[in-house]
Amino acid sequence: MRVFQIEGDWGMDHLRLSTRAEPHAGPGQVVVQMKASSLNYRDLVVPNRGYGSHTGQLPLIPVSDGVGVVTEVGPGVRRVAVGDRVCPTYFQRWISGEPDLERLTQSLGGPIDGTMADYMCLSEEGVSKVPAHLSDVEAATLPCAALTAWSALVTCSHTQPGDRVLIQGCGGVALFGVAFAKLLGAHVTVISSSDERIERVRHMGADAAINYRTTPEWAKATRDITGGRGYDLILELGGEKTLPQSLRCIRPGGTVAMIGILSGSAMATSLGLIITRQVRLQGVTVGHRDGFEAMLRTIDQHQLKPVVDRVFAFEELKEAMAYLQSGAQFGKVCLAH
Ligand SMILES: NC(=O)c1ccc[n+]([C@@H]2O[C@H](COP(=O)([O-])OP(=O)(O)OC[C@H]3O[C@@H](n4cnc5c(N)ncnc54)[C@H](OP(=O)(O)O)[C@@H]3O)[C@@H](O)[C@H]2O)c1
CATH class of the missing domain: 3.40.50.720 (NAD(P)-binding Rossmann-like Domain)
Incomplete structure (x- = not known):
């Protein structure tokens, strides 16, 4: 499968289109075929190892936010089924409650592999179903920026x-x-x-x-x-x-x-x-899955649409990052896989 990964050394020059073997779901896991991703400010920081040792290890697949369709479920999976459209949660192990070091360090796109891949293998606990009225690109904008705003206004x-x-x-x-x-x-x-x-x-x-x-x-x-x-x-x-x-x-x-x-x-x-x-x-550090799902219900209830500025192709990740860096956007910069 196609992936973008930072390989060999840190730095934007080492961010490359590459390939990895397709993953398969183990017990409690799901495989998600990724349909879209969206960029956040932090995605510009990660390739330069801007979060020090918390950035993760190489090779690393960048970008925290995305959406996809479940194509495979492992034994014991109950939360989602094949065909469900889901967002991986930003913090894979922060389900609810107070933050702690374990919950706050397991974030996608550094230190855990992110969304710039054709498929992701995730715990069933680390995905949430998304509202039907949103396009893939719109749904891909939600895990980090939207939840951060929600946590500031509602949870905190x-x-x-x-x-x-x-x-x-x-x-x-x-x-x-x-x-x-x-x-x-x-x-x-x-x-x-x-x-x-x-x-x-x-x-x-x-x-x-x-x-x-x-x-x-x-x-x-x-x-x-x-x-x-x-x-x-x-x-x-x-x-x-x-x-x-x-x-x-x-x-x-x-x-x-x-x-x-x-x-x-x-x-x-x-x-x-x-x-x-x-x-x-x-x-405020993004937020937990309970908050994410409360936010998704609210978005569904009000049929809210995120503001999308521009959509790039999967292969254009570097161009999309340069565009985000330019500050010219009004709304989210996205990638269609
Ligand atoms: N704590 C968390 O969980 C969390 C989550 C997501 C993001 N963040 C952080 O939040 C910040 C924004 O992230 P983002 O993804 O929203 O970034 P972004 O989309 O790149 O937003 C940048 C915008 O911030 C405004 N800005 C820049 N400097 C400013 C200043 N001195 N005073 C007031 N506004 C200023 C500008 O708006 P105008 O062009 O309108 O002036 C600029 O367009 C970043 O530092 C990011 O790392 C934190």
Whole structure:
């Protein structure tokens, strides 16, 4: 079967189209014929061994997100049957409950082989059936970015109707965040570097938006949107350069969901604000299967469609990665197998 794998050494130059033997299902396992994949920021980091020893070992099949059809089930499999369309879950062993080291280290596309293969062999516990109204490419966008936004809004902070939510940028996690926050009845503010994206995200339902390029001190402008009260929840995607401002527009007792470090990973901020405003800094690492399946039911119930920007062919993985790196996309960058 065809695979993309990082082989020989780390680095984008060592990411190659290759072949491996087709897998077969053992007890409790399923074989999934992959139909589509989608890219996340982390997929650009993995080929360069950007997560150190947690990145995994070579050869490694990259990319965490995808969808496929079950073609074979091993003895004892009960959760799915041949013909079911499933997404592999991002964390293969985090089914529910609190995170622990074992649950948080078994992620697809590093250190475990990912979705850029014709077939994957997975535990039946590591796949979830996907809603019928989604195309393969749309379903492939869900395991990482969508679940991260869902976990921030629902699992980790219980967003209520009328809550004020601030979301940074118009990337993959952010756009799912806007869609879910609107479903939950929240008032949504987005900050973005682009007026064109702001217009598009307003069409998706964002209630307010600020261009952080033309308004670099966006903390005051966004706090004013809340009538001075501040945000109940901020999806913190920028990290180093954005957190100081987030701490100035979060409401006392509010939650900053720490998700991304797009502008740097150091913490250079006034720790006093965290104390005096009794702010909760909540790290979010994608989420568990229970959360994923609750999210899938919600997507089904509301017939929600993910935003797909562009679909590349399987063989065009490197072109798709370069496109993601360029930042030109609005919505998910996908691959049809
Ligand atoms: N913790 C987790 O479980 C988890 C899961 C998924 C992703 N992440 C992390 O979350 C971040 C976003 O991932 P993604 O896949 O959504 O990335 P993405 O699709 O590449 O999104 C990038 C977007 O973020 C916005 N952005 C960049 N720098 C910004 C800044 N300084 N301030 C505000 N917005 C900024 C930009 O939006 P505009 O063009 O609109 O300005 C950019 O288009 C990454 O750091 C990723 O590693 C974490």
